[in-house]
Amino acid sequence: MSKEERRVPELRFKGFHDDWEQRMFQELVNRVSHSSENEHLPRVEYEDIISGRGELNKNLSLKESEKKGTEFLPNDILFGKLRPYLNKWLYPNFHGIAVGDFWVLRSREIESKFIYYMIQTNKFKLISNISSGSKMPRSDWNIVSNSKFTVPLNLLEGQKISATLSSIDNLITLHQRKINILETLKKVYLNVMFPNRSEDIPRLHFKFFNEAWEQRKVEDIAIVNTGKKDTQDAVTDGAYDFYVRSPKIEKINSYSYNGEAVLTVGDGVGVGKVFHYVNGKFDYHQRVYKISDFKNYNGLFFYYYFSNNFKYEARKYNAKTSVDSVRREMITKMNFPDTSLNEQVQVGQFFKEIDNIITLHHRKLHRLNRIKQVYLNKMFI
DSSP states (O other): OOHHHHTOOSSOOTTOOSOOEEEEHHHHEEEEOOEEOOTTSOEEOGGGEETTTTEESSOGGGOOOOOOEEEEOTTOEEEEOBSGGGOOEEOOSSOEEEOSSEEEEEESSSOHHHHHHHTTSHHHHHHHTOEEOSSSOEEOHHHHHTSEEEEOSSHHHHHHHHHHHHHHHHHHHHHHHHHHHHHHHHHHHHHHSSOOTTOSSOSSOOTTOOSOOEEEEGGGTOEEEEOOBOGGGOOTTOSEEEEOSSSSEEEESOOSEEEEEEEEESBSTTTTTOEEEEEEEEEEBTTEEEEEOOSSOOHHHHHHHHHHHHHHHHGGGOSSSSOOBOOHHHHHTOEEEEOOHHHHHHHHHHHHHHHHHHHHHHHHHHHHHHHHHHHHHHSOO
């Protein structure tokens, strides 16, 4: 008999051999419907939950609300039924009120956290996304509650599964917090290691560098031009990176430049948001600006100042708060801080090292999310 016929998961802990059993979802959980306006309980709303992570994005004790909602207890499960593809779920360790389109689920027999991870499986997502309405789709309780899910008879097996996935979630949270801290530190350093527009000395600088900084325009520092390629020139397995008007880097079989350069988009939603530092062979779109051939100026130093300040400078040329299109003079006429090349190198390398650490944590985070998804697919039926 196959594993599917036997109703056992593909990946299983040692010591467990019994078949799992099929149960309707309404046999596994009670849907809590007790409404409350208790002013002493914290409110959880859709906007408070980070999609796909089951974490709150704010301190609820600082949030003022008297809205009515469904009262929940610690270890209940909050499932966002509005636009279920947003993956708004939460496993709270506190007593509160769920405001808005939530199902509050309370496990009957099986450990609550096993159910919490079960609702993150592809099978549950598929069923919960069978909904009515196109603009504001909602999960259909009648469909979900009468759907069958396969669960272990042995409660200890369910506890081991949820404990394993909980450990992965803890690691994911840890790396995400490290990334958040590093990105915050980077923003602070960008503000204090480059002089304010009214200053000629940064508030924080490396030892032995005490001279006042000067100002130079980009046209005196580097060459600025645009590419000659269009998006349709991209190929799937090209030999070189192809920089277009979006954060995604395409591929191409040609290169028009080989060396150090800073790139930014000239129009579209990426204006003032998309920047690249490149050192090697690449090609670029006709609406992507390349700043290169730096004259006694460090490319990394230029990249970090430019990416942190260009949006502010570009707004000088536009009456709106946002910038839709970039003209060449917006870049060439931009003032840049100028200090000794040695100091530029140290500052540029300092920020590069921070970026390297952030990238390392992002890679670990990506691997952990992949591992979790594999476990969800193989440890559940």
